[in-house]
Amino acid sequence: MPQFNLGLKPAQIEITLEPGKSYTQAFEVTNNSNDSVILTSSLSAWQPLDNLGNIQHQESDQFPFNFSLVNSDLRLGQEFILTPHQSRQLVLKIENPDTQNVDHYFSFFLSQKPPQPQLQSGQNLAKIGANILISTSTESTLAPLNIDFINLSPRLKDTFLGLKITGQISNPSSRFTHLQGKITLKKNNEIFWEKDIYPYTVLSQNSRQIFCLTEDKHPESCQVSAPLWPGKYQLEVRQNPSAATPDYVNNFFVFPYLLSFIIIFVFTLFHLIVKNYQTRSSKP
Amino acid sequence: MTSKIIFLLSILLISFPATVLAQRFSSPSYLINWGNFNLTSGSKTSPNYRLTDTVGQNAPGYSEGDSLAVKAGFQYIYDTFDYLNFTIDKLLIDFGTLESGIGVTDTNLLTVTTPSGRGYQITAHEDHALWQNPNVFIPDTTCNDNNCDVNHAAIWNQSNKYGFGFNAQGDGTLSYFPASNLFRPFANLDQSQNPAVIASENTPVRNHQIIITYKVLVSPDQSAGDYQTYITYTLTPNY
Numbered sequence: 043m044p045q046f047n048l049g050l051k052p053a054q055i056e057i058t059l060e061p062g063k064s065y066t067q068a069f070e071v072t073n074n075s076n077d078s079v080i081l082t083s084s085l086s087a088w089q090p091l092d093n094l095g096n097i098q099h100q101e102s103d104q105f106p107f108n109f110s111l112v113n114s115d116l117r118l119g120q121e122f123i124l125t126p127h128q129s130r131q132l133v134l135k136i137e138n139p140d141t142q143n144v145d146h147y148f149s150f151f152l153s154q155k156p157p158q159p160q161l162q163s164g165q166n167l168a169k170i171g172a173n174i175l176i177s178t179s180t181e182s183t184l185a186p187l188n189i190d191f192i193n194l195s196p197r198l199k200d201t202f203l204g205l206k207i208t209g210q211i212s213n214p215s216s217r218f219t220h221l222q223g224k225i226t227l228k229k230n231n232e233i234f235w236e237k238d239i240y241p242y243t244v245l246s247q248n249s250r251q252i253f254c255l256t257e258d259k260h261p262e263s264c265q266v267s268a269p270l271w272p273g274k275y276q277l278e279v280r281q282n283p284s285a286a287t288p289d290y291v292n293n294f295f296v297f298p299y300l301l302s303f304i305i306i307f308v309f310t311l312f313h314l315i316v317k318n319y320q321t322r323s324s325k326p
Numbered sequence: 327m328t329s330k331i332i333f334l335l336s337i338l339l340i341s342f343p344a345t346v347l348a349q350r351f352s353s354p355s356y357l358i359n360w361g362n363f364n365l366t367s368g369s370k371t372s373p374n375y376r377l378t379d380t381v382g383q384n385a386p387g388y389s390e391g392d393s394l395a396v397k398a399g400f401q402y403i404y405d406t407f408d409y410l411n412f413t414i415d416k417l418l419i420d421f422g423t424l425e426s427g428i429g430v431t432d433t434n435l436l437t438v439t440t441p442s443g444r445g446y447q448i449t450a451h452e453d454h455a456l457w458q459n460p461n462v463f464i465p466d467t468t469c470n471d472n473n474c475d476v477n478h479a480a481i482w483n484q485s486n487k488y489g490f491g492f493n494a495q496g497d498g499t500l501s502y503f504p505a506s507n508l509f510r511p512f513a514n515l516d517q518s519q520n521p522a523v524i525a526s527e528n529t530p531v532r533n534h535q536i537i538i539t540y541k542v543l544v545s546p547d548q549s550a551g552d553y554q555t556y557i558t559y560t561l562t563p564n565y
Contacts, residue, residue, distance in 0.1 A: 047414075048410065048471040049412075050411075053410040053440070074413075090565070094528045095528065096523070097564070156556065164419030164540065164557060165555075165557070166419065166434065169409060169559070170560075171563075255529075260528065
């Protein structure tokens with residue numbers, strides 16, 4: 043049974059391309075299946091769909107840039123065959139004739155062409171794409187990123203429940219950039235917990251949800267594990283880790299509410315039982 | 327006097343510059359013509375970025391002959407990116423012979439691996455309805471209560487609700503198909519519908535799997551014959 047198994051790298055490139063300049067990028071595509079695959083290459087523009095990095099492709103095939111393959115034997119859109127386990131390099135050239143101070147985002151697609159000339163009842167095809175982020179901005183300094191909001195949950199900060207930190211940062215400038223900075227939780231002015239913000243790309247005039255950077259350089263939800271000993275805590279977010287003052291500060295109090303409720307409940311129950319017993323035993 | 331001669335020689339050299347477009351090396355046995363030298367190349371780093379470049383290379387790219395391979399220019403020596411990888415276990419979906427009122431299913435397994443730091447999304451679409459020709463087709467499902475569409479799944483288990491649809495279960499599908507008995511039709515390019523997301527995750531994944539279940543249910547009035555379409559799955563990394 044024929045299958046599809048294709049690899050593509052790099053998955054994303056981010057470039058600045060001033061008017062009149064060009065850029066060349068090599069993509070490597072590998073057919074990991076035991077069947078030959080017929081492929082074609084194409085470009086498709088997209089826009090961000092949400093603050094999590096999802097995208098939505100657009101219909102237009104009129105681009106403000108000139109895209110071409112500079113491989114000697116292959117043009118953009120021309121079919122080529124990858125034999126089983128063969129890799130091939132596709133060298134994409136991007137020219138910017140005159141676009142300025144606006145970002146554009148594309149997918150460089152490799153689309154499978156039907157392997158069976160006679161269409162059967164249902165036939166699957168696959169497409170795999172790499173992101174191309176192009177800035178044409180000539181700005182030398184970017185407008186600072188804005189922290190839209192930081193949320194701490196649960197609302198009642200309990201010693202034994204831990205903390206989840208969520209938030210969103212927006213980019214008001216005319217070109218994409220990356221999130222950066224640190225989230226620090228302090229107790230008695232000493233660092234109790236600290237993580238770097240994952241350097242996700244935040245697009246121009248767009249926002250991105252905050253994730254924390256793990257030790258193995260992956261993004262993960264920002265979570266402080268229990269126990270958080272009772273007392274006053276301070277959450278700080280700094281986009282520039284060496285800045286004297288944080289961009290965001292939130293003070294809150296942690297207390298073992300759950301344990302206290304349980305103790306009060308047990309004590310009250312015990313008190314009622316004892317009182318009931320005393321009432322009964324005091325009756326003549 | 328000597329300084330005057332040096333000065334005059336310098337003026338002469340500046341006035342008649344040689345245009346060098348290529349390099350030529352020769353010996354009694356060999357003659358080598360080089361198209362160009364790289365002007366600069368290497369790896370540059372800052373706290374947040376690492377840039378590798380090759381400037382000045384003519385005819386960049388990979389070339390190979392019977393006994394040699396040339397990797398000209400670019401970052402061949404810095405292969406540090408991981409692959410975005412997409413697998414579909416089989417390319418042909420065969421429902422066999424259909425009987426009216428009896429739903430027939432087939433399945434596909436999609437497998438996704440994403441590079442470090444990136445999530446993904448998979449969209450799906452059909453070229454057109456499952457058809458013999460544009461006038462003889464099996465309609466796309468609208469589910470039990472006519473309440474599913476290309477972006478919303480709904481229950482589809484009644485034997486008199488004819489059509490073609492699918493369900494997706496596994497990694498990254500919960501937001502789109504909360505249960506295995508919820509179906510929806512494929513986005514139909516022939517009707518100018520945009521491909522719809524069927525699975526997505528926001529963090530990097532390795533060999534995450536999605537099971538697609540196709541279902542077709544035909545009415546007694548459906549013409550006999552072969553019905554066909556192409557289903558396309560598109561994998562893109564999150565930016």
